Every structure is written in structure tokens, then in C-alpha cells.
Amino acid sequence: MRKLTYAALLAIAMVPSAYAADGPGEYKTVTDERLANPEPENWLMTKGSYKGWSYSPLDQITAKNVSKLEPVWSGATGMAYGHEAPAIVNGRYMFVSTPKNQVLAFDAKTGRLLWRYKRELPDGFGALHMTNRGVALWGDNVYVAGIDCKLDALDAKTGKLVWESEVCDWQNDSAYITSAPLVVKGQVIVGPSGGEFGVRGFIKAFDAKTGKELWTTYGVPGPGEAGYETWPHEGEWKDAWKDGGGTMWMPGNYDSDNDIIYWGVGNGSPWPGDQRPGDNLYLASVMAINPDDGDVEGHYQYHWNDSWDWAGMNAPALVDFDKDGKKVPGLITAQRNGYLYWLNREPDGKITYDHAVPYVKNTVFKTLDPKTGRPTYNEEAKVGTGKTATYCPSLWGGKDWFYQAYNPKTKMLYIPFNDNHCMTLTGLVQPIIPGQWSAGVDINKLDLKADKDFPYIGGIQAWNINDRKQVWKDTYKKSWNFGSILTTAGDVIFAGGTNDRKFRAYDAKSGDLLWEFPTPSGIISPPSSFEIDGKQYIAVVSGYGVDAQWIQSKMAVQDGWEPEVPEGGSVWVFALPDDKK
Amino acid sequence: MSEKEKTAGNEDQPEENVDCCRRNLMIGALTMAVAPLGASRVEAETDASSMLPQVGDTLVYLTGGPRNEIIDPADLKVGEEPKLAYPMDPKTKTVRSRSRLNLLLVARLPADDVEKDTQSLTADEVVAYSAVCTHNGCVISAMNETEHEFVCNCHGSTFDAGDRGAIVHGPATRRLAILPLKEGDGDLTVAADFIGRLGPPR
Numbered sequence: 217m218r219k220l221t222y223a224a225l226l227a228i229a230m231v232p233s234a235y236a237a238d239g240p241g242e243y244k245t246v247t248d249e250r251l252a253n254p255e256p257e258n259w260l261m262t263k264g265s266y267k268g269w270s271y272s273p274l275d276q277i278t279a280k281n282v283s284k285l286e287p288v289w290s291g292a293t294g295m296a297y298g299h300e301a302p303a304i305v306n307g308r309y310m311f312v313s314t315p316k317n318q319v320l321a322f323d324a325k326t327g328r329l330l331w332r333y334k335r336e337l338p339d340g341f342g343a344l345h346m347t348n349r350g351v352a353l354w355g356d357n358v359y360v361a362g363i364d365c366k367l368d369a370l371d372a373k374t375g376k377l378v379w380e381s382e383v384c385d386w387q388n389d390s391a392y393i394t395s396a397p398l399v400v401k402g403q404v405i406v407g408p409s410g411g412e413f414g415v416r417g418f419i420k421a422f423d424a425k426t427g428k429e430l431w432t433t434y435g436v437p438g439p440g441e442a443g444y445e446t447w448p449h450e451g452e453w454k455d456a457w458k459d460g461g462g463t464m465w466m467p468g469n470y471d472s473d474n475d476i477i478y479w480g481v482g483n484g485s486p487w488p489g490d491q492r493p494g495d496n497l498y499l500a501s502v503m504a505i506n507p508d509d510g511d512v513e514g515h516y517q518y519h520w521n522d523s524w525d526w527a528g529m530n531a532p533a534l535v536d537f538d539k540d541g542k543k544v545p546g547l548i549t550a551q552r553n554g555y556l557y558w559l560n561r562e563p564d565g566k567i568t569y570d571h572a573v574p575y576v577k578n579t580v581f582k583t584l585d586p587k588t589g590r591p592t593y594n595e596e597a598k599v600g601t602g603k604t605a606t607y608c609p610s611l612w613g614g615k616d617w618f619y620q621a622y623n624p625k626t627k628m629l630y631i632p633f634n635d636n637h638c639m640t641l642t643g644l645v646q647p648i649i650p651g652q653w654s655a656g657v658d659i660n661k662l663d664l665k666a667d668k669d670f671p672y673i674g675g676i677q678a679w680n681i682n683d684r685k686q687v688w689k690d691t692y693k694k695s696w697n698f699g700s701i702l703t704t705a706g707d708v709i710f711a712g713g714t715n716d717r718k719f720r721a722y723d724a725k726s727g728d729l730l731w732e733f734p735t736p737s738g739i740i741s742p743p744s745s746f747e748i749d750g751k752q753y754i755a756v757v758s759g760y761g762v763d764a765q766w767i768q769s770k771m772a773v774q775d776g777w778e779p780e781v782p783e784g785g786s787v788w789v790f791a792l793p794d795d796k797k
Numbered sequence: 798m799s800e801k802e803k804t805a806g807n808e809d810q811p812e813e814n815v816d817c818c819r820r821n822l823m824i825g826a827l828t829m830a831v832a833p834l835g836a837s838r839v840e841a842e843t844d845a846s847s848m849l850p851q852v853g854d855t856l857v858y859l860t861g862g863p864r865n866e867i868i869d870p871a872d873l874k875v876g877e878e879p880k881l882a883y884p885m886d887p888k889t890k891t892v893r894s895r896s897r898l899n900l901l902l903v904a905r906l907p908a909d910d911v912e913k914d915t916q917s918l919t920a921d922e923v924v925a926y927s928a929v930c931t932h933n934g935c936v937i938s939a940m941n942e943t944e945h946e947f948v949c950n951c952h953g954s955t956f957d958a959g960d961r962g963a964i965v966h967g968p969a970t971r972r973l974a975i976l977p978l979k980e981g982d983g984d985l986t987v988a989a990d991f992i993g994r995l996g997p998p999r
Binding site: 386647 | 933938953
């Protein structure tokens, strides 16, 4: 009897360990502390850390050995449309969100599908950008914002719905969510898109445990709020603030030392600025926000009275850069308007201008005030109502939504960019109707033109953030670049973004191309890196679409490019062969 | 089922959580069970404004005329931009504007461009279609120079309004749903439910 008991106990003891060796094992709870100091082996949020660097401290894959990189596993997502979400990794659990309200959980080591969460879109739903930019983690939950305005908390181990909250109103307000949420101090924070549909932008915070709504901060201030005075209050456009745009459609960054969130604010709505005379805070700005109550602690506006759809939606990276011989806390960001900004970051949230330089051709800005960075405009290039204007860069800017990357070892900022393209638009007054484009220009007359005999459109630039000079540049003669960048402590950068479907590795110091791999579709999702059992992996999701595809069709007509990049999502994971580490 | 068993079962058949209707039904049932009478009345009013078009409803302007005013078919001319409209309960005057699916595209077509089997669904060549594009769900509000083809603003899908919403060219892969009409006394009246599926595939 005693022997049987021992045998039974042994069997019970053996089963979990045998299973653990085969499966992803226990799920490690995500805490505030872990998010503030993420382990090198995990990729817990869209940009890898609160600082927004898209940097992995892992260094097994190096500039010397990356040419040996091989695929380890891949998995189809079962979805078309543009895939813009990174693989988020905690231990052996990998989470990938896709268009149309789907989240997949994989064993990051083997590629085995653990669970799939799908929520049907409601009848009649429509959105300009049918995509999703990633999940967030906290506690034992995975948070995903559905394109139909719902924020879902899922059990990380099972994919079961824990709670669901409403963020916005797609039916009447035409808002929709593409952004990944950001979790700060047990609050899930996210905001909708819809700047082309008259949405007044905002972010909302929800209790990560219960889904209870906690606070809302608008990208366009209302009556009684600071900044309201920068909007018209009389005459034809007196209500412009009510649907003035300023959507906050990309996840922010967080200074955990000073407890300040930095969030980017989108374009003006409608696009022609003369329909909302004034500076129009906080359009095309970065806002500093108190995570406890949503109060605005500071801001910096890149350009006033936005008239070009140059959204400032990407929050700057938190860096320390050299200034007057000292290291100072700062913010750095390559903006859609084509300028690269160095900003000063104060502990209380105040943001001040330090320096800016164009990184692509900008035909709108005539001068920048040396103290404030405020631009003066070439009025001929400013889109107005009934006025046709041509400007460069086009509305997709020097860099659209995809992420820059900062490497603290090389001190370089890596910018995925597009240059030598311009736009001609004519402003008009359009009614705001549920679900209908009302950006103040005819959507069928978005006249995108590449320069005659352009030497390239897309590429990557590397800038030293201390001496503020470009170190290297790689260019793509026959492609735009719609890909985020990952940089690693192995002195490598990884990037997709081109129409030839390739995923590439470059020497982070020299820009030399070291490795490339063609995936089934094109890559517009951010790469990420993680480590399991001492082995470093690189993950990326292939799946072209959305604006990149639209531009491709335009380039086909204008310059004879292939009219379409094949669509269809798949997750790819790479590593070095065991004998090449 | 234990956690271990559930996960073990994932090898060939991962857990799939398709969440849509069951939870909503449960919430709906709960609401019905606990809602006081006053709340029910409010809910009924809300429902009327989000119900799909009902036979006998009249159509009111959203664009192209005074908002929420009844559309007089005599005011609609061939070649004009189509009007966006909502159905309205003529008795309660409830405009059914709380559902995106109720956005209607209304236009008068040239008689020669209306196919035989579409003719009976029009009110003297005035047609009403779902305005929700079956490609990506954008709202359609434009007609091209043919005077009988609707064009989606977002991606250019084109539908033949004279042929029960047939696709002229994509990217849409599903025809536009038509709402049968008959002419009333100075207005347009819904004659039957939508014919065809609404909006894009989910």
C-alpha cells in the first residue's frame, strides 16, 4: 500500500514537470516593476520598454553572425489586410493580434498555437484602416483594443474574456481603434483613430483588474481647459474644436522615474487649417500626462494649425543626450512633418524645444524659431478651402506611424523614412456623417506624386543623438519603407517595410546589409526579440496592406511598379543554428 | 476539465474563443429580467431608432435636403448626387438613425438604365440602397457619370443601382442590398425588407 502511494505521488509529481518540458509552463505575472524594468529575455510591450526605444539588450545575435540566421518556426494568422502588431513575449507565451479582432497565442519556442480569440465585427461596421497594432500585458491578462471600440481583457493562459469595456462609439462618432494599449500603474490606456471622420481625439484609462473607466484626456481641449483659446470661438468655425481631430492613435511612452506619460496627438480635422483658425492645441503635439488623473502637465507642438495631415501621433523616445557638455534628459523623435526633434524633458512634465533638423525634404517650413522651434510657413504650400496646394513630404510624411529605434550602445537613432514624394490637395467643406470620410479633401483626389527621376523613396537613416549628425543612410530605389525598426545590443538592426517582402538585418554601426529573408507577404509590423533557454530569437509578422498597399497601387500607375504586394498574415521566428551561436 | 487536460488538447485543436452572440444574448436576457417598466419604455424607444427599416416607413433626408425632413420624390432628379437618408416611423416620427445599417442611398435613375427585375423595387425609378459599402464598410455617397452607378469613396467599389446593386467592379465582392420602395402620398415608403446582405463580410 505504501509502495503504491509513493508510486502515485511520483506519477503526480512527474506529470507537471514532463508537461512543463513540453509546453509553455506557468505564466509569469506581469507587474508594474517588470514593465518598468523589463528583463532582456522578454518583449513585454510594443516598443520593448516604456522608453520607446525598440531596443533589445540581447546580444547573442551579432553583426558578425547574423548572416547565419535561420527560420525556426512560422504560423499563418488566417487573416488578410495589413498586420501591424509586434509579437509580444512573456516567457514562452507569445501574443500576436491581427486585423478583425483576433488574438493568437503561441508557444514562442515551438510555434504551437495555444489559443485563438476572435470576436466578430458588428453588422455594418467599417473603418478606413482595418488593422491592429498590438496587445498589452499586465497581471495575468492580455489587453487588446478591438477596431469596433471595445477594450478586451483576456486570460493570458486560456484566451477567455475576463472583462470588456467600451472606449468609443463607432456607430455614431465614426471612431475606431487600431492602437495597442499602454499599461501604466495598473491602468490600461488607449485611444481611437478617426481624424478623417471628425473624431475629437482622446485617451481613456481603465482599471486593469475590472475594466472600470478611470479618466479621459482629450487631444483637443474643451471649454475651461488650457489650450481651448487656440481654437476659434466665433464665426463660421466656432465649433471646430468639437470635431477637430487630434486623435491619439499610437501607444505612448512612460517616464517611470518621474511618473509622466508622453503621448502623441494626431492631425487636424478637417485637414484644411483655415476651417479652424488658430494654433489648435494639441494637434501635431506630444502631451505630457499625469497617469493618476490624466491631467496635462506639459506639451510641445511640432507645427501649428496643421493643414497637411502631418499627425504627431508617435510619442518621442525618452533618451539622455549631450547638451553643452552635459548629459540631459530629453526626448527625440522623427516626426511626420519631416523634421527630427531634440526636446528637453523636465521632471514635472514640462517640454521645451532644443533643436530640430529636416531629415527629408520639407517645402512648407520656411524658418524655425531658434528658441521655440515654431515654424513659419510657405503659404503657397498650405492647403486651404477652395485652395489647391502642393507640399512635400506628402501626407504620409517623412515617417508615418511605424517605430524609430534607439540603441544606447551605438548612441544612434534609426529612422525608417520616405523622401522625394509630394502631395497636391484642394480643400473643401464636407459634412460630418456617420462612417463617411470628412477630411475636407476629396478622397479620390489624393494626388500623390514622387519627384521626377527620384533616386529613391524609402530607406533607413542612422543619426548620432549626441553630435546630432547623420551617420549612415540606406535607400530603396523601388520601394517605400513602411517598416518599424528593432535594434539590439548585438549591434544589429532588423527591418522590413519594403514591397519585395524581405526582412533584413543591417550592421547598426555601418549600415551594411548583412542578411535578408523573403517572407510570404510584406512586413509592416515591428520586429521583436526574446530569449528562451539561452537562445535569442527574432520575431516578426509578415502581412502587407492598408496605406502601404494603397501607395503601391499609386506607384504602379505612376512609375510602373508591381500593382500589389500579396497579402496574408504569418508569424516568423528566427534564430542562429545551435553551432553558430 | 483540468488546466492540464485543456492545454494538452491544444496540440491539434487550439482553444478557440469566438465571442459574439452568446454573451450579448445573456446580457440581453438579464436586462429584460431586471429592467423596471420605465426603463423598458426607454429601451423600446431606443430600439425603434436602431431597428432596421420597417415596411411602411417613410424616408427622411440626412444629406441633400433639410435634415430629418421627408423626401418628396418629386424633388429627386436624374443625374443628381444621391441623397443619404434614414427610415422614419411615420406614426411616432422616430428616425431610425442609431444604426449604421440604416444609412440609405437614395437616387432617381434614368428609366432606360433600370433592369426589369429592379423596376418593381423602385418608386418610379427612385431607388434606395444600403449606403454601407460591402467591401470595408465605408459609407457610399457618390454616383459616377453613368447616372446609375454608385461609387464608394474609400476604395472605389462600384455598384449598378439599376441592376439590384450588382458589382461593376471591386474590390467589393458582395452586391449592395436594395431596399424596395413604393411611392406614397408625396413621400417614399418602404415596401419590403432589404434584399441582400448588409455591409462587408464579418
